[in-house]
Amino acid sequence: MASAAASIDSLPNELLDEIILLLSTPPPSSYRLHQPPSVNITKSGSRDLKSLSLTCSRLLDLVRPRLFSHGCFELRDLDRYLAFVSSDLYRYVISVVVKGDSLSDNYEGFGPFWWRRLLHSVRPLHFTIIAPPSFIKGMLGIQIPEEHGWAFEIPLQLLQLNCDGQGPTPAPASQVNEQSTLLDCLPWSSMFFNESSSLKAYNHYEYFLYQVPSLFHRWSSLVSAKSLTGRSRLSFSLENLTSFTYVAVFPFYNHVQLVLDAVELMTNLRSLSIQLGPSRNDRVTELEQRGSMDPSDPWMELATGYSLIAHAVRGLGRTSRLSEFTACDYQMEAVRAEIDVILGDILCDGPWTHNGHGTWIKNMDQDSNSSPSKISSGIPVLAHSLIPSSASFAANTGAASSSKTRDPAPSTSEAGNLKLDIEQGLHSSSNIFHPGTVIAFSRLRGRTPNDNDDEFVGELPRRLLTDWLRRTPSAIGSRNVQNRTFIIHPANLTIFSPEKLLASLLSNQQPSPSRAEAISHLDSVQIFPVFDFAAAVQAIDEVSGILHKTWGARQPQDNHDHEHRDDNQHSNQPDINHSMTLIIAGLDTLTEAVIRASNAVRGTAVLSSVLRTLTQLSRMHRSYLSILLVNTSGVGPMVRDSVDGRLPQSQRDYGPHQARNDGLQSMFSVTDAPLFPSLLMRTLDQGIDTHLLASNTRNLPVIEAIKDRVGSDVGKWCTWDSTRT
Known part of the structure; x- marks a missing residue:
């Protein structure tokens, strides 16, 4: 006798949870980060979980934690989103994407620290912001150069911060206080920044004089600032990062240097990824070449940028914990050979090994063998120690200036x-x-x-x-002097x-x-x-x-002088x-x-x-x-x-x-x-x-x-x- 068909409702929760897990897919934003920033980053064609949740109340209860684990909303809907997850959904939020896509939005009504309200309620492992540069600078509380924004016409940039952890937990109110910045309010372990395209600026004369609206200008200036206040705060904010990814489309090579300056503050960085060219199937280059841009300029900037990156990676590999570097543009066949040569020439004699797919891995054994403890030479003395402090220097120079005479022949020490x-x-x-x-x-x-x-x-x-x-x-009274x-x-x-x-x-x-x-x-x-x-x-x-002309006029005089010059006198005196x-x-x-x-x-x-x-x-x-x-x-x-x-x-x-x-x-x-x-x-x-x-x-x-x-x-x-x- 044939057995009756079992109802899905009769299955135990464990099996239903496995079915739900198989139907779950990563959020579409996770694999669109390298593409030009767009509010469509969260659009998905899959609605399997939503359809499953509509079948019965039991499945709705089981699906809800996964259905709303990846949230997205526009800034104007912040209050509505917080109210929606305030019951029990906040415990399941894994990632959040916030969109501030319209320049006409009243951002001032939310204040630059709107994110504090969000992180008081949820603690996402992945926090993504897609917004204009002016919005991101206000959110981070920094100033960026915007006077040349018209040349770049950058509508949106993307910033993502990620935390390591076994699972999302609510953020304690004490951890997100009025003194916190977005970078130090949570123990972020990785940062992803997509700066968008600089191609439009190449259509202008002397494009290299323009500054892209970017937070790295401020970070680089803090790195070189004499004051330790801002620099120490920034170092504290970035020192937890173990992974950093930078994406831009043909940034100027001097801007790449600004990015590398900021990377120096990421003292615990282990993984670095950089992309300086367009993503696959991105036709932005073809569109911009219809203007007055010299098509060779962007590629020249990309090549020079990778030269700077190679030197920075080599230095970071010796002075920090960096152990992995990925050149995302290696997947682009047009520049693969050039990138291979640039990075290979600089990294070939160190502990770095190329895996053949654009990633260089540092050989820890080889690096340890070249550590200072293995070198038999004497202890190095930096020349800094040869210079007195400012106070003693002032005293010494004051004493030296009181002397009116000086031995014209320097001693051995001089x-x-x-x-x-x-x-x-x-x-x-x-x-x-x-x-x-x-x-x-x-x-x-x-x-x-x-x-x-x-x-x-x-x-x-x-x-x-x-x-x-x-x-x-x-010249007074000496008109013949030459x-x-x-x-x-x-x-x-x-x-x-x-x-x-x-x-x-x-x-x-x-x-x-x-x-x-x-x-x-x-x-x-x-x-x-x-x-x-x-x-x-x-x-x-x-x-x-x-x-x-002067040399020709002096030749007869030089010959005459040579006849009357002593034999021991140097001819070139x-x-x-x-x-x-x-x-x-x-x-x-x-x-x-x-x-x-x-x-x-x-x-x-x-x-x-x-x-x-x-x-x-x-x-x-x-x-x-x-x-x-x-x-x-x-x-x-x-x-x-x-x-x-x-x-x-x-x-x-x-x-x-x-x-x-x-x-x-x-x-x-x-x-x-x-x-x-x-x-x-x-x-x-x-x-x-x-x-x-x-x-x-x-x-x-x-x-x-x-x-x-x-x-x-x-x-x-x-x-x-x-x-x-």
């Missing part, structure tokens, strides 16, 4: 003191600033006091120039403006020249303000013509009555504009041509020409000091014995990242004979010689204040 070379100045054949070489001045990124980068790197070369002008015969100075700089750069040159000439000198004498010195200075790289090349050609100085400021910045307007190959090609010209000029006129390059972009990684002069623990334990010997290094840098990571920087360094680097260490500006291929002055240094008068 052999590495760059101060002596600075005092002798330009066109002195016995120091580092002798003519016939190309001398460059750069600043170490993240080591600039008062956030005045140009003034910081330009003060020393301006001081050298004005000191030399004081020593040369005045001392000339040529200055080529971007028109918006003020470090060599006539006003600052005059102020430097009239500064505290003994004896101080009169204003008429100072102005007469400036009569020999010719300034070439330029607006682009082509204009700088034209100015260099004009100066080259003047130098060749500078003549104070015939010396010339060529200063070129911002050549690196002008080259960056060429790279952005074209590509890296063209930029480095035109830069190499100019550097060859400068080298030829310095060698042809080696007896009387000094060439100074003042780089305004900065070199090296972002490195920071604390206010009290002590480095963070993660940096104090990291010495130069771990540095790679693949380029120039600063003894005041506490990371092993190379000073010249990009092709532009390496090309620029090839044309430099002597390179001086300025940095701010223990609250004292420092100048050091990191390169001298025509002498033996590498390693010379002095505190910046000791060079001032």
